[in-house]
Amino acid sequence: MDTWQFVSLGVAALLSWLYWLERKKRLEATSARDRALVELSVKHDLDTLTGALTLEAFEKVLDEATRRADRDGSSFAVLAVSLDNFALIEDGYGEDQSLEVLKLTAQRLDHCAGTSGKVCKGTAGQFFILVSGGATVGTDLADRIKVALAQPYELGDNRAHSTGSIGVAIYPEHGARAKILSNATLAMRSLKNSGGGDYCLYDPKMAVQARDEAVLVNELRLAVEANQFDLYFQPKIDAKSLQVTAAEALLRWHHPTRGFVSPVVFIPLAEKYGLMGPIGNWVIEEACRTLAVWLESGLRMRVAVNISGYQMRQDDLVEHIESVLQRYGVRPNNFTCEITETVAMEDTQATKLTFEKMRKAGFHVSIDDFGTGYSSLGSLRRLPAAELKIDRAFVTDLEESEEARSIAKSVIDMARALNLKVIAEGVETRGQCDVLVQMGCDELQGFLFSMPIRADELQQMAMNRHSEENAEFRDSLYATNFVTNLGSLKQ
CATH class of the missing domain: 3.30.70.270 (Reverse transcriptase/Diguanylate cyclase domain)
Structure with missing residues (x-):
């Protein structure tokens, strides 16, 4: 083999070796890229917090x-x-x-x-x-x-x-x-x-219901601006004297084409879709305006307003109520905040802070729908509540159910231990009334005494000193300092 052939073979071997090295590098790079893609795919397919699929x-x-x-x-x-x-x-x-x-x-x-x-x-x-x-x-x-x-x-x-x-x-x-x-x-x-x-x-019917709900929610958004809401008032009755002592404000929606829409239908929708803020503010404003009108006529009656869980979590709820009360010349102790037991027992920082503000502001606080939750003496003692309302489900069965009577009696005894008043809502028969009075219930509310009625109707009843059921209005509801109160409204 001459020198030229030897050099040629050496060059060929070198080129082959260089080609092999380059191919090896490419294979390694491709393998590394594939592994990276797999790892990236796994990371992309799995949620980083829970490990579940994305x-x-x-x-x-x-x-x-x-x-x-x-x-x-x-x-x-x-x-x-x-x-x-x-x-x-x-x-x-x-x-x-x-x-x-x-x-x-x-x-x-x-x-x-x-x-x-x-x-x-x-x-x-x-x-x-x-x-x-x-x-x-x-x-x-x-x-x-x-x-x-x-x-x-x-x-x-x-x-x-x-x-x-x-x-x-x-x-x-x-x-x-x-x-x-x-x-x-x-x-x-x-x-x-x-x-x-x-x-x-x-169920295929759910799709139809969802479309109906979407339409109703859109109409609910416009209801405040369109002035379709109204407040009705249901009197609260002293259990011993059967005299009217206060009233609860109840929201009503009069739709222009649907007619009366039940709160059972639209309140859950308002809470679900974040509409309780503007609706709740309207209720507070209208209730205070009504109180001012009554006060001007000489009627000084406490009014209860239902406060939702959404409102309880608002940072400025109490400040807003205070500003509205001041604007209409209404005393804080004439304004009752009715809060369901479930919301009251949430025990979150937001609700705790709101309750503390209510206490300092001097609001009258009532725990509504009591008996359906998991309250204890200890948890109730921490709340600035003045009264408990027995849930209507137990009142309905009072005459037939020993269990319902036992629950009602337990609520009344618990309230007595905490120096709280007890109100029973949903009273519809004389038998229910008699059982509650015997148990020591303080106040009653329901169709037996009055349906929810308009503000002007309740005012007229008070001025006439009787309702449709001949229930007297307590003397203390009539402002003896009428001139002073009226003067404060004009300032």
Whole structure:
């Protein structure tokens, strides 16, 4: 072999070696890139907080489940799960502990779903689950989840409670691929609007109801500006003398085409869609304006206004009420804030602060719908309440139910121990009235004495010293310092 051939072979070997090195580098780079893409894909598919699937990843799982079901004629269930009071947990416990609730919820859902189920984290305390099988499999899983979510959440020194609303939709029975997730969500929302804490299967009627609700909410937004609201007043009666002592303001909506819309229908919608702020402000304003009109005529009567949970969490609620009272010349102790037992027992920083402000302002505070919650002597003692109102559900059954009588008696005894007055609402028969009087109830309210009536009608009754049922108005309701009061209104 001559020198030239030897050099040629050496150059060829060198080029081959360099090519091999370059190819090796490319393969390593490609492998590293593929590993990075896989890791990125895994990170992208999983929620960083809970470890559950992201919505984008869940859509891919739905696509694959749909193809499989179409191919072999099988079914799968999609569950939409929402924590019923997650917004309250956020407000009351702060960001860190509300995120911990989401992590614990995802763990509970993953445990319930097992290895075959796919759990996805949605938004605002919502999750989705896919599991193979029909309605029986879906509802059995929903039942397990309902029990799991009802267990308390241990958050360090705090303990949070919640329930879950669970909607179940079955593919293909309850809709095509494009609709199955939204139909499960629709079932969940329908249940949540009814109180939550349970599960239900999707029904096509829910879509019609959702459209009707959307229209009604839009009309409700315009009701304040369109002057469609009115306040009616129901007298409160002293149990011993049967004299009128005060009145409760009750909101009414007179729709131009629907006619009378029940508060049972529109109040939950107002709370759900954030409309209680403007509506609640209107009620406070109108109640104080009415009090001023009555005072000018010589009638000095305390009026109760229902305060929602949303309002209780507003930072400036008490300041707003004080400014309206001052503008109309109404004394704070003539204004009663009726707050449901459930809201009163929330025990969040926001509600605690509002109660403390109410105490300092001198408002008359009443705990409404009492007997339906979990109050104790200790928790009630911390509230600036002056009275308790027995829930009408127990009053309705007083004559027939020993349990209802026992609850009513317990409430009255508890109130006595705390030096609180007791009012029974929903009194409709003489028998109910007699039982409550014998138990020592202080005041009564209901159709037996008067239907809710307009402000001018109640004022006229007071001026005539009797109502339609010949109930007397207490003498102390008539302002002896009428001239002084009237003068203060003009200042």
